[in-house]
Amino acid sequence: MxxxxxxxxxxxxxxxxxxxxxxxxxxxxxxxxxxxxxxxxxxxxxxxxxxxxxxxxxxxxxxxxxxMPSLTEADLIDRYDWVQQLLLAGLQGAGRMGPVGESIEPVEATGVLFEAIVDAARNVECREAMGSMNLRLHPVRRAELSILDGVEEEVADLRRAVLADDRSALRRRLARYRRRRMRTASAIVYKVHKLDRRTD
CATH class of the missing domain: 1.10.10.10 (Winged helix-like DNA-binding domain superfamily/Winged helix DNA-binding domain)
Structure with a gap:
């Protein structure tokens, strides 16, 4: 090494x-x-x-x-499903949700919020799995901004529910979050493949 x-x-x-x-x-x-x-x-x-x-x-x-790993519609749906399972583990946990910091742009904010929710599971494996998924889904979340309307408001609603520790509201909002992306998974995958790439 x-x-x-x-x-x-x-x-x-x-x-x-x-x-x-x-x-x-x-x-x-x-x-x-x-x-x-x-x-x-x-x-x-x-x-x-x-x-x-x-x-x-x-x-x-x-x-x-x-x-780089491939990304098909089926791959993306699997990743959305896995994130949902991790979030549900957090919502069922007895612990407090983690800190969410200041309000930031939606791609970064989504990762911070999802890690905060999973923190409630008090499970290191779940936390590490969510950290990995946040990295793997970062380009996907960038692509979502041009496919889905109202992402910034959607993430702000999730943030308010996390700050209030309102798990019932979070379950509803996370279910809607997932449904919107599942319906547009094909378009999101196409956009990820077409994203502008930095070369520096």
Whole structure:
């Protein structure tokens, strides 16, 4: 394994680029190009890619390479279903929901809110699973903004219910949140594949 400061920097940078949707679903990750981009040698970059594969943010590509996971309508529906199961575990938990901080833009706010809800389950595995799903769904949530109307208001309503610890209202609002996305999953997947990609 590589010295921690270099590895940590490289790992965090690649993870953030994945969350930002820099690469399309299924796109191959080029090791040499990534080394140049991050000004790092192949060893820490390769180690970071292996860790991200273990976290399911990347998949094995051809040969010894890596690629982004695919995203089909069925894949996205599975992810929405899994998030819903984690949220329900939180709503059934006896603990208090976690902090939600200040109101922020809807993509980031959704992740913060969902982690706060899952905190009530008092289950480290659920919390880590939601953290992973938030990273994997970040580009999807960006795409939702151009497909679904009223996302900002929807997230604000969820935030108010979390702050009030109103679990009955949260169940209703989360069910509606999921239904809206299930109905438009095909359009959302198409948009994710067409999102503008950063190259810097």
């Amino acid at each position: 590589n010295p921690a400061p270099v590895f940590d920097r490289v790992y965090a940078s690649i993870r953030d680029r994945i969350a930002a949707g820099q690469w399309r679903p299924g796109q191959r990750i080029e090791l040499a190009a990534l080394c140049d981009l991050l000004d790092a040698s192949p060893s820490p970059v390769r180690d970071a890619l292996h860790r991200l594969r273990g976290e399911r943010l990347l998949m094995d590509g051809d040969g010894d390479g890596f690629c």
